[in-house]
Structure formats: C-alpha cells, structure tokens
Amino acid sequence: MTAELGHTPLLTHEVGSLDKPGWRVKAYAGKPLDDKDLEEARTWGERLTVPEYEKLLDLLQHAPFGKEQKAEIQRWSSLYALRLEESAGLDVVYDGEQQRTEMYDWAVNHTNGFERRGSVRAFDNKYYSKAAVVGPISLREPFHNAEFSYLVSVADAELKIPVTGAYTIADWSFDERYDVDTDLREPAADRRRKRKAARRDFVLEVARNLIRPNLEALIGLGARWIQVDEPGASTEADELDLFVDSFNASVEGLNATFSTHLCFSDYNLFFPAIERMSQCRQFAVGFANYDSRELGTSEEARPGYHVIKKFRDLPYKPALGLGVLDIHSDFIESPELVRDRVLYAVRVFNDPSRIHVTPDCGLRTRSWKVAYEKLKNMTAGVELARKQLGLT
Amino acid sequence: MVAATRGIDRGRVGTDAVEEAFAEDLAAFVRVQTSAGMDFFSDGLLKWQDIFRPLMGALGAKPHTLVRWFDTNTFFREPELVGPIPTVTNPDGVVADPSVPRPRVTTLPSPYMFSRAAHTDQDRNHLMVDLAMRVLRPAIDAAVASGSELIHLEDPWLGYFGITRDDWAPLAEALQVIHRDLKATLAFHVYFGDAGPHIDQLLRLPVDAIGVDLIETDLAALGSGWDKGLVAGIINGRSSILESPDNTVEVARHLADTVRPRNLYLSSNCELGYLPTVVAERKVLRLGEAAHKVKELVSV
Numbered sequence: 001m002t003a004e005l006g007h008t009p010l011l012t013h014e015v016g017s018l019d020k021p022g023w024r025v026k027a028y029a030g031k032p033l034d035d036k037d038l039e040e041a042r043t044w045g046e047r048l049t050v051p052e053y054e055k056l057l058d059l060l061q062h063a064p065f066g067k068e069q070k071a072e073i074q075r076w077s078s079l080y081a082l083r084l085e086e087s088a089g090l091d092v093v094y095d096g097e098q099q100r101t102e103m104y105d106w107a108v109n110h111t112n113g114f115e116r117r118g119s120v121r122a123f124d125n126k127y128y129s130k131a132a133v134v135g136p137i138s139l140r141e142p143f144h145n146a147e148f149s150y151l152v153s154v155a156d157a158e159l160k161i162p163v164t165g166a167y168t169i170a171d172w173s174f175d176e177r178y179d180v181d182t183d184l185r186e187p188a189a190d191r192r193r194k195r196k197a198a199r200r201d202f203v204l205e206v207a208r209n210l211i212r213p214n215l216e217a218l219i220g221l222g223a224r225w226i227q228v229d230e231p232g233a234s235t236e237a238d239e240l241d242l243f244v245d246s247f248n249a250s251v252e253g254l255n256a257t258f259s260t261h262l263c264f265s266d267y268n269l270f271f272p273a274i275e276r277m278s279q280c281r282q283f284a285v286g287f288a289n290y291d292s293r294e295l296g297t298s299e300e301a302r303p304g305y306h307v308i309k310k311f312r313d314l315p316y317k318p319a320l321g322l323g324v325l326d327i328h329s330d331f332i333e334s335p336e337l338v339r340d341r342v343l344y345a346v347r348v349f350n351d352p353s354r355i356h357v358t359p360d361c362g363l364r365t366r367s368w369k370v371a372y373e374k375l376k377n378m379t380a381g382v383e384l385a386r387k388q389l390g391l392t
Numbered sequence: 393m394v395a396a397t398r399g400i401d402r403g404r405v406g407t408d409a410v411e412e413a414f415a416e417d418l419a420a421f422v423r424v425q426t427s428a429g430m431d432f433f434s435d436g437l438l439k440w441q442d443i444f445r446p447l448m449g450a451l452g453a454k455p456h457t458l459v460r461w462f463d464t465n466t467f468f469r470e471p472e473l474v475g476p477i478p479t480v481t482n483p484d485g486v487v488a489d490p491s492v493p494r495p496r497v498t499t500l501p502s503p504y505m506f507s508r509a510a511h512t513d514q515d516r517n518h519l520m521v522d523l524a525m526r527v528l529r530p531a532i533d534a535a536v537a538s539g540s541e542l543i544h545l546e547d548p549w550l551g552y553f554g555i556t557r558d559d560w561a562p563l564a565e566a567l568q569v570i571h572r573d574l575k576a577t578l579a580f581h582v583y584f585g586d587a588g589p590h591i592d593q594l595l596r597l598p599v600d601a602i603g604v605d606l607i608e609t610d611l612a613a614l615g616s617g618w619d620k621g622l623v624a625g626i627i628n629g630r631s632s633i634l635e636s637p638d639n640t641v642e643v644a645r646h647l648a649d650t651v652r653p654r655n656l657y658l659s660s661n662c663e664l665g666y667l668p669t670v671v672a673e674r675k676v677l678r679l680g681e682a683a684h685k686v687k688e689l690v691s692v
Contacts, residue, residue, distance in 0.1 A: 118668020
C-alpha cells in the first residue's frame, strides 16, 4: 500500500483466490477442451475486454500443449482474472492466484523440507492437500516472482500480493520432524509440553526460512503491499502469541506495507495477542458470513460486525479490511446491503480512511459469474456509502 | 471421490461419476479393514460432509453457517435447530451401504455435542434429550436393523470444552433414551481433550463402553477395575506418523492389566478423516496388526 492508498477512504480490494476457468484447468492437466471451454474464454474475453483475447482462443485450439504453452495459458488466466477485478471496479487487484495450485500446496511445493501426504476434507466437498515437514525448511526458489513480474506488466490498478503465512503453513502441515517420539506411557503433561515446544520451533522456522526470504524476493522486484494470509491463525486458541511472533519474524524490518487476512474464526480470540503486530497496517477480516442479510446500520441490524470495535481500538491504528461478501454462498449482496455494512463500520471507527472494503475471503469457491456480480455490487455499494458520507 | 465431488460442484461431472467414485473408495476401505482383521466394519462416513449432515438431512433442515471444527482446519455446518424437533422417520443417510460387512460400527454425534454445536433457541439440555429421543434413537435403530452391533457416539465437545456439573444428569437421561433396550453395544467416546478429570462421571453414564483420547489423557488417570468397556483411542488420527505396533501393544497390555475394563476396544483417538486416505489406511493396518498381537498375548 502506498502512502496514497493508505489514506483512501473505503478503498476496495479482493482478498485472494478466484476459481480457475475450465480452459485453464483442462489445458494445464492435458485434458481435451470442448466447445463450452472455448465459449467461456470467448465470452469472458469479450465481457472484460481482455486485449487480444482472440490469441488465447487460437492457442486453445492447438492442443496438446507443451510447457511454454501451458505457462502462456496460465498467464492468460491471470490476465482474465486481473481484468475481472479491474472491471468490477476494485481499487487494488491481483490475479485470483491463477498461477498457483492452491495457497498451501503452492508454497510447500517450492520449499525444501516437506513431502506431500494427500488430500483432506476442509468442508462440504472442498478438500486441500497436506504435506508433512520431514527435514530442514528452506526456500527452494522464490515462488511468487514470476506471477508478480507478469502482473506488474499488465495491471492498470494497484497490486497487492497475497502470500500464505507461516502459522497457516505449519498448522496445515503434519509434523514428522519436530515432535516425533510420542510414547503414550509418558505423562500427558510432559507430552503436551514437548508438543508445544516442537510446534514453536516449526512455526518460527517456516517464518524465518521460508516466508521471509520469499517476501524479500518480492520486495526486491518492487512489491509494495503484501498481504500475509493466515486463515489458520486462530485454529488453536492458546497459540495466538505464536501466530503473532511468526508474523513479526516474517516481516520485521522489511521495507513494504504488510497486512494480514483472517477468516472464519471467533475474532475475539485474537485479542490482546495482535496488539503486538504493529507492522500490520491492515487486517482483512471476514464478517459477512456471520451477518444478517437485512438492511440497516444499527447494532441490531449488523450482528456479524460487533467485534470490529476491537480492531478499531488497536493501539497502532491499522485499517480494517471489512469483509462484506459471503464467499460461501451464491447469494448476491445488494449494493444497499454492502452500503449498510460499510456505514455501520465507518460509524464505529469514526474514520472512513481506516475502513477498506473486501470480500470475506478469496472467491474461488464461486463461479466467475457469481464472483463478478458480487464484486460489482460491492464497489457499487461502496459508491453509495461514499455518497452518503460526502466522500465523492 | 475428491475429484468427483469437486467436479459435480463445478458442473463438470454428473451424479453417476460421484456414485462410481464412492463405490470404488468404499470398496477399497472395506478391503483395508478386512486385511487389518477389524472386528467391526465402518463405511468410513465417506459420503458425510460432516458428522451432523445426514441427521440434518433426515430432519429436512438446510445446512447453516460454516463453523470451525474445534482446533482443526475442518469446518462443519452448524445444525440449525430452531423450534420443535420433529421425529426422524427416514434416517437412511446413516445406514451403511449393503457392501459393508457385518458386524458394523455406526458413528454418530453424541447428544451432548449435538445440542452444544447447534444453533438453537432452546434450552440446550432440553434439546439434548429431545435429540436423543427424536433424532438419534431412530437413526440408531435403523443402523442396528441393518447390522450395526457397535454404536459409537463421538463427543469432542466434552473433551475440548468440558461440561458443567449440572449437565451430567441431562446427559445421562439422553443416553438412557438411547441405551434402553438397545440391541447393540453403546460407546460414548470423549476426544480432543483430557478425559482424566471426567472419568468418575463418565463411568456412571448409562452406556456399555467409554472412549478416551489417549493422546490427550494420562493412562494413570483412567483408574482401575472398570465395570464398562474401554474404547482406547490409541492411534493418533491427527498425526501422519505411523505408530509402532510394538508400542501400541505395550500400551494396550498396560491398559488391560491396570484399567481392567470389561472389554478393551482398540481404536483411533478421533476420526481418521483428518488424514489423507493413504495414511489413514496405513494406520488402520497398524491398528489391526497391534490388535492381533494383543489378542495372541491375551490368549496365551
């Protein structure tokens, strides 16, 4: 975030992922594309006025694809996603993580010290792949440089790079390195103590040896705003201090603006631990999932947002990325509903420059049609709020 | 099945592909259990999107808000239980596929956990008894009629969040509703927490066996001379490290010698759904290997 962006009232941005188009998924997997895939590429290319999208249509008709062609198709996918976000009117954008396999998998696959173990259910029919840490952790190669360099060359809007955080990477991994000698005949208290110490070693090693060098590489390429994604941060209520320590170890002294993304948690758990995260200039937090869909700006009308007072009172006065779109539902929030959520937050903070407006989380579980409608209504709702607040 | 369900969510495959994938995965899981020499067979709850979903389906309720499942990276749909609870008449979703061998084990949420995890406007202890009577008992009767001989009520809520003194009597009442005239063994399994502080109360509950998460509980806290069975959660369902069969045998022998339960069941400490299939299958095989050795030792 530049100094200018930091003072933009009701700044809008995405949070991270978007679904990958069928043509991108199939082409990368070496599966045959059908007319529906080509039509999808054509329709969205037209709708988003993607420059020279006909070249993509031509490329897609020349399967099988070699390594360079697959990389080119991934870049097209990035460009489409970028244009979707810009076309929806977002102030700050990225590419919906089109070039990554998934937020966890992508990171550990570029890291020494991990081995894949398989998929595990997250919720409903959504699964994520898990790896185990088995050896010393180190960055094999900076793993966001290529996508960032490409996006810098094509983006019109400001960029914010989502990067999976250390705590989440450790929490979503199995530990086959730090806590391995469990004997159930030992007293449980001793076993717990060993487990806790091992966990600390694991998380901080990820922060120092994986996340930090990757951030340094991005900053070297000119990255200014990096969002450290920590959906796992509140998984263990007694490890909030460890999460904060890992964030600080990842970013301390680095020359960029850092924010973090938290979602689907009891956010009360984060206090007071995050009072020590003074280098975090924005918390992007999901709230819509817990809120009513009725209009209104009163306390009673906005049950999902009461906890924002705690973010307001953080001593270092970060911005709040206010999640206003439920990413687990195809329900399209109306501009008026977005407006009311924003107006409630502005009243609580009494400072619109500390309120940014976002979806609850990445939109990858929604179709592009739904994601686009949601994002367009989000920016329309922000415009309504700006008007009402006299900010335009 | 992972790929098939992802595909159907995105409109890329039909229900036939999901059913086919389910049948393949279930057959593989049955083969593993058979190879491991399991005494009770499970369908692995492969179709269940969370522990409450088939029951909520039987109630005709829609899935509600996503909520984190304790300290895991798994989420469940909060059961929406507002207003009077109807009696379940068609609990087919909890009955295992006919291809699952008998005797079977059926895993369900305990009435305590169900009542606490729900989004409700009712008194939770009243709801607990109501759920036992109107939802769980009909589901269990259907499962028993289809070959379940072990009913495994899982309760991470008690293990993780604890229980107040006043809640024990309604819990006993709810379990009595389930246990009365039940033609199967009823186990109440506490996990994701230390069962040690609750052992005395647990042993007073009207069930046939108590399950304990031994990853979180001191062996010494279990006491001795149980007049119930012990479901020993001895395999860590949250770690990808495979347990040593010898160590598992040693712990099992220790439990048999010191706790002296009426029956000793060897199990994982929690569901194996937190593990990738290949790891879970290896753990089942290890469990079977250990159980086999323990049985040999006991018979000597």
